[in-house]
Amino acid sequence: MxxxxxxxxxxxxxxxxxxxxxxxxxxxxxxxxxxxxxxxxxxxxxxxxxxxxxxxxxxxxxxxxxxxxxxxxxxxxxxxxxxxxxxxxxxxxxxxxxxxxxxxxxRRGGRAPSLESPEQLEWLGRLMARMHAIGARKPFEHRGKVDRATLIAQPMQAVMASPLVPPGVHARYAVAAQRVDEAVAARFEAVGPVQTIRLHGDCHPGNVLWTDEGPHFVDLDDARSGPAVQDLWMLANDEAAMDSLLDGYEQFRDFDRTQLALVPALRAMRQVHYAGWIASRWHDPAFPAAFPFAGESRWWEQHVDDLHELADELGAG
CATH class of the missing domain: 3.30.200.70 (Phosphorylase Kinase; domain 1)
Incomplete structure (x- = not known):
């Protein structure tokens, strides 16, 4: 190959x-x-x-x-x-x-859940609590973690080594990504130790298939260890949605609400990882076809601006 x-x-x-x-x-x-x-x-x-x-x-x-x-x-x-x-x-x-x-x-069919429906969000919350109770039974031994090394450091290296990034943007990207990394580190330190468990890892709406009997989940390809909130925040469009998720979740399992302060950090990590993922996979013909915008200077310039905004949101210096 x-x-x-x-x-x-x-x-x-x-x-x-x-x-x-x-x-x-x-x-x-x-x-x-x-x-x-x-x-x-x-x-x-x-x-x-x-x-x-x-x-x-x-x-x-x-x-x-x-x-x-x-x-x-x-x-x-x-x-x-x-x-x-x-x-x-x-x-x-x-x-x-x-x-x-x-x-x-x-093969299992289904449609995307309605993230505007409190009823469906509570249902998902109950299911995530049950999953996390199982995930907490023992640790992963061979899979990765939700951490800065995986979601910031490695993607940064991929971007800096990629010919996709215009020469004039390299230095600006390095500054912006470093600000995000420092801000994420500070946020995790401020929140303090949290329990890490086995997670779905990539629980976005596309990995939830809803049927008349309820939802089922697919794709554990990104399963890794991390805080429980990692499996919740991508299903919550706003604070009200997160409240609905947790209303269901806490019917079956306690949730440490200090983890909610990690959501901006997790969002920032995902943004850094996304660009690094595209850069590291650009040799795969499917990627230029699916993400043609990554071949344009303006997308990388906007990405740098977005990273600065995320760092500001996290209170970076």
Missing amino acids: SEQAPYADLTPDLVLDAVTACGLWPDGRLLPLNSYENRVWQVGIEDSTPVVAKFYRPGRWTDAAILEEHAFAAELVDAEWPMVAPLALSGRTLFHHGGYRFALAP
Whole structure:
């Protein structure tokens, strides 16, 4: 596999062959699903419902980390929590084929939740509390953390090394990102120690599928250890929405409300990480096609201004 095109060899035929090697019988129907970090396909199966095949980005996670993700998903399902977990075939959930690692999951449909609905937000809050109670049982051993090293330092390095950033913006970016880093560090220090647990890690509305029976959750690809509020803030558009989430959450689990002061820091970390993620993946042809704005000077200039605003919001000097 080429480092310049990590999925260059992932052809439709290879996808079908990989699923067949797991003992299933594809009927030839393939539908690529929206995913940039990995490659995900819906695969039709003869005389059965389709499955979703997720091919992991080479080199991102170790096998041990992926299996820990799968084990967490299985633990949630065993507790009757609505997680779409990988299928276990012949006792395995992680498969290898043609130089790629992949997992299969049942296809589950749904729509995005309404983040303006207090009822739906309370429902989500109750579910997140149950998930966090399970997540608090034991730590991750092989997966990452919600920390500055992962979400600020590494993305900063990727941006500074990227040809995407105009020469005249490099120095300004370095100053802005450093201000954010210092402000985030100060905010975490001011809040003090908080409990870290196993999290979904990327619990935005696109990873919640709502049906008439209620929601279910997908994609633990970013599961990592961190504070509980990390799984809440992306579902709350404003203070009222967070109140609704917590109304549901606290029916099942105590919530340390001092963590709410971390939300601006977590938002800032996500902004830094987003730019670094695009910069580090630009060699993947899917990224220039999906994020063409990152090839324009004005986007990086606006990103620098946004980082300064985030630092100001956090009270940086």
